[in-house]
Amino acid sequence: MEKRRNTFFLTLILVGTLITAGLVFWSSFRVKTSSTPTESLAANSNTLVVSETETKEEVLAPNGKMTLILRNVKKADGTTAQTFSVISEDEVTPLQIYTLNSGTDNSISIPFNTFSPDNKFIFLKKGQSEKSEYMVLRTDGKNIKGEDKTVEFTSLFYEKYPEFVITDVTGWGGTGLIVVNSNYLDGKMGPSFWFDLSGFSFIRLSTKFN
Amino acid sequence: MVRKVTRTPLFLYLGIFIAAMSLVFFILHKSVKNIPCANTLSCKESLELSVNNDEQAVFNAEKIDPPKIDLLASSEEKKVLGIESSTGDKHIYVDLGTQTLKAYEGETLFLETKISSGKWFPTPTGDFKIWRKVRSTKMSGGQGADYYYLPNVPYVMFFSNSVVAGSRGFSLHGTYWHNNFGHPMSHGCVNMRTIDAQKIFYWTDPPPNEDESVPTENTPDVLITIYGEAP
Numbered sequence: 001m002e003k004r005r006n007t008f009f010l011t012l013i014l015v016g017t018l019i020t021a022g023l024v025f026w027s028s029f030r031v032k033t034s035s036t037p038t039e040s041l042a043a044n045s046n047t048l049v050v051s052e053t054e055t056k057e058e059v060l061a062p063n064g065k066m067t068l069i070l071r072n073v074k075k076a077d078g079t080t081a082q083t084f085s086v087i088s089e090d091e092v093t094p095l096q097i098y099t100l101n102s103g104t105d106n107s108i109s110i111p112f113n114t115f116s117p118d119n120k121f122i123f124l125k126k127g128q129s130e131k132s133e134y135m136v137l138r139t140d141g142k143n144i145k146g147e148d149k150t151v152e153f154t155s156l157f158y159e160k161y162p163e164f165v166i167t168d169v170t171g172w173g174g175t176g177l178i179v180v181n182s183n184y185l186d187g188k189m190g191p192s193f194w195f196d197l198s199g200f201s202f203i204r205l206s207t208k209f210n
Numbered sequence: 211m212v213r214k215v216t217r218t219p220l221f222l223y224l225g226i227f228i229a230a231m232s233l234v235f236f237i238l239h240k241s242v243k244n245i246p247c248a249n250t251l252s253c254k255e256s257l258e259l260s261v262n263n264d265e266q267a268v269f270n271a272e273k274i275d276p277p278k279i280d281l282l283a284s285s286e287e288k289k290v291l292g293i294e295s296s297t298g299d300k301h302i303y304v305d306l307g308t309q310t311l312k313a314y315e316g317e318t319l320f321l322e323t324k325i326s327s328g329k330w331f332p333t334p335t336g337d338f339k340i341w342r343k344v345r346s347t348k349m350s351g352g353q354g355a356d357y358y359y360l361p362n363v364p365y366v367m368f369f370s371n372s373v374v375a376g377s378r379g380f381s382l383h384g385t386y387w388h389n390n391f392g393h394p395m396s397h398g399c400v401n402m403r404t405i406d407a408q409k410i411f412y413w414t415d416p417p418p419n420e421d422e423s424v425p426t427e428n429t430p431d432v433l434i435t436i437y438g439e440a441p
Contacts (some may be wrong), residue, residue, distance in 0.1 A: 002438075060405060062385070062386075062389050062391070062403035062405060063277065063386060063403075063404045063405055064403065064404065064405040084325060112324060112391065112392060113389045113390055113391055113392070115389055116389065117274070117385075117386055117387055117389050118274070118275070143397075170390055170392065170393050171388070171389050171390030171391065171392075171393065172388055172389040172390055173270050173388055173390055174270040174272040174274070174387065174388060174393075175272055175274055176272065177218075177270060177272065179390055179393070194270075200405055207329075209390070209393055209394075209395075210393060210394065210440075210441040
């Protein structure tokens with residue numbers, strides 16, 4: 001009689017343990033399932049903060065008297081905040097001259113020959129593809145033309161010379177003359193031009209600047 | 211019957227031959243003597259130290275204010291940049307094809323940068339040595355739209371060899387009138403950014419104890435090798 005009672009209690013404890021374990025397992029599984037999106041969002045949120053990176057690039061003018069500083073802050077959404085500043089050798093605080101929020105395809109890069117020989121202007125390249133745009137701006141932070149901080153001269157070129165394609169903008173042929181090389185639309189070598197800042201116009205050259 | 215004999219005027223052919231040869235020698239002699247300098251209008255003048263702080267420069271029909279040169283400040287530069295740290299032979303390579311300059315001290319790369327070689331007149335190729343250095347000089351030449359007048363050309367290092375005489379005025383030097391390095395832009399010289407020319411000027415022998423210097427027998431040679439073909 002006592003032996004049967006012990007067997008009953010043991011079975012009861014075993015069944016109770018199994019039911020409890022089953023409930024715990026089930027509830028824990030439910031908690032995991034329901035909490036997954038929250039954790040995922042939290043994880044993404046953390047990743048966003050970590051992935052915002054900042055890089056800095058400095059380019060010295062050919063005479064060593066001015067430095068162009070480019071600060072790139074890459075954001076989680078793929079865009080980049082670009083800030084351009086200049087500092088002269090006899091100044092302490094950089095002067096911010098231009099800012100831009102851009103996508104990955106149209107971020108601005110600094111060409112090797114960016115500074116005009118007198119350090120009054122810089123030209124910049126926007127985008128990396130064949131259809132790059134080029135712009136020029138002043139290094140004193142003032143507007144270069146009317147209300148505009150920049151003059152984007154690629155579209156000006158195509159308005160006037162639709163028969164040519166810009167192949168490269170290499171540097172400065174003088175204090176106010178930017179060297180623009182071109183090809184004909186069929187790929188044959190085209191002429192070189194000055195982009196003349198005195199009138200924001202193009203001068204077609206008889207000499208090709210390779 | 212009298213037979214008329216036509217004699218070949220041998221003396222006439224001989225005379226024409228001598229005259230033609232004389233003409234050829236004359237033209238050759240003139241052309242060898244008149245090999246253009248790198249700076250056609252200031253051939254001899256451009257080899258001398260000169261500072262012209264009050265003059266305006268002209269290049270590509272633009273008027274430019276040249277950098278003011280202070281020879282007293284140059285002596286401070288010498289103290290900072292003219293430090294001797296020789297660990298090997300100094301050798302400068304100028305690649306006209308890529309428009310780049312590399313300066314080595316032994317196996318160590320001292321400087322690599324873009325240059326502009328001759329566009330209106332070719333830069334000579336070969337092995338050269340620096341025969342004179344001047345802190346500043348005046349260069350002029352060209353005609354019409356290509357006329358240029360450039361006082362205060364900074365950090366000038368004239369080079370020559372047995373074929374290209376020093377009097378022709380080819381040099382490495384700083385540049386303040388254009389910023390198109392990596393592309394031919396000069397009248398035969400090797401144009402450098404002023405910051406690069408300054409480094410090479412104080413790095414090469416002879417050390418610039420004065421604002422102009424000429425190597426002596428004891429001066430270690432700095433070899434300049436110019437090669438390739440400009441685009």
